Amino acid sequence: MKGEKKNKTRILILAIFLAIIFILPFYIVLTNSFKTQKGIFLNVTDLPFGQFFTLDNYIEAFKELDFVHSFLNSLLITVFSTVLIVIFSSMAAWMLVRTKSKLSSFLYFLFAAAILIPFQSVMLPLINLMGKIGFLNRSGLIFMYVGFGASLSIMLYHGFIKSIPVELEEAATIDGCNKFQVFWYIIFPMLKPITVTVSILNAMWIWNDFLLPQLVINRPESHTIPLKMFYFFGQHSKQWHLALAGLVIGMIPIIIFYILAQKHIIKGVTKGSIK
Template sequence: MRKHKKVTPKIIITSILSIILGLVFLSPFYIIVVNSFKSKKELFESTLALPHQFILDNYKEALNELEFFKSFSHSLIITVASIILLLIFSSMAAWMLERTKSKLSNIIFMIFVFSMIVPFQSVMLPLVKLMGQLNMLNMVGIVFMYLGFGSSMSIFLYHGFIKSIPRELDEAAMIDGCNKFQTFFYIIFPLLKPISITVAILNTTWIWNDYLLPSLVINKPNTLTIPLKTFFFFGEYTKQWNLALAGLVLVVIPVIVFYFIAQKYIIKSITAGSIK
């Protein structure tokens, strides 16, 4: 017979606080979605109230103003290319750093860890100047910059996860005649699926929503990403909040869909990565 868990005041208080905290975190999403269906006049009358009439024209106009499918393809190309490079190179680097026990490998790993706290604003001007000299202020250049800025955290996450993979697998593959590349891609990399999806989610959210780096690097109107296009809803003398909010809903939907598809791997990877 199943035993019912006793409800204590502590559990009740914890549940109430959890619900309140959840509502606080969800409130921005509620405000964005609700106001995206309002007219400009109704939006300024009350931002919290439900719309008297749901206006779908905001989304139609936002699609046109954003050149949604064109800018969506630019964001998608940059994000997918950056994520693929991050997953491959970060996992390879983390594997070699974890398996190579030496002072040099420890120093290199600590450099990656320390670089996580370096703010982008402190290096953005020299970086943009350098990329301009290399003629890489374009979509290709920004992919390489995302690889550089995202590799530190990615290597840190992969490094912790790889500790849970027995070294005997590497040795068995070597005995069977595999070289290092074959050992990694055939044996190790498939085992990194949970942490790879976690790394992909974290970096996708960052790269997809990033505004600052694309605004510095992508300077051609025909290659603008979605975050850059949404900026045009805010002019010097007027701000089209109803269209901007509709555009933000369109921008965030792909990330939410991707997150819900892959979320089951996050807890699994964190748990596995904590075990040596």
């Protein structure tokens, strides 16, 4: 009994320590977003108080980010990319699971191997190719996000679909459903937990991505929130007070989305990992 209590105490201490390490960056960002620039330089870890406390950072950052416009750009790109990833990845994973052949196994291995390829290794050739076909715009960006997000999404769907009995599809086929109807009316509704997981993972990645939009989007009116954030960091000065306030503003929508859908994450990942 004493040994078990000691182990529980150690685990608790370790959990608290890890929680502090995880929360610390968020604490620094949040507290310093309410400080003046002078207050940040004097002490980064202090709570905002007195003459160093201000709400003007948020008002100015909101204006500088052209938040409504950049928010709509980020929302459009994120929603369209995520929806297309969910549709195509779920359909591809279903066919790979149900088609028993060497080709389907090879294609699954190909998607799994694609996860190991770093974006930086294909970055320049990809942008060069997209530029030649006139695809360096928001549509091209969405197309590239679908390509980069498909591999992991297919793997998650693949594991989940294995747990769905094939007899359900056979019964639907006997009742007169074609393959399209079997997928959309029988299979896809059952994929809700893993679909939410795939959506959250991809939405968070796409919403926060900076590098790919920077390479693809050249017009200021099409800039996303991460791209707008770049203007707080000039060549000779860095507006940390505005940048931190902008970061908090930019995080709010994706945090709300995560909170609303978080109950499905563990369920989806757990079921997707079996078999």
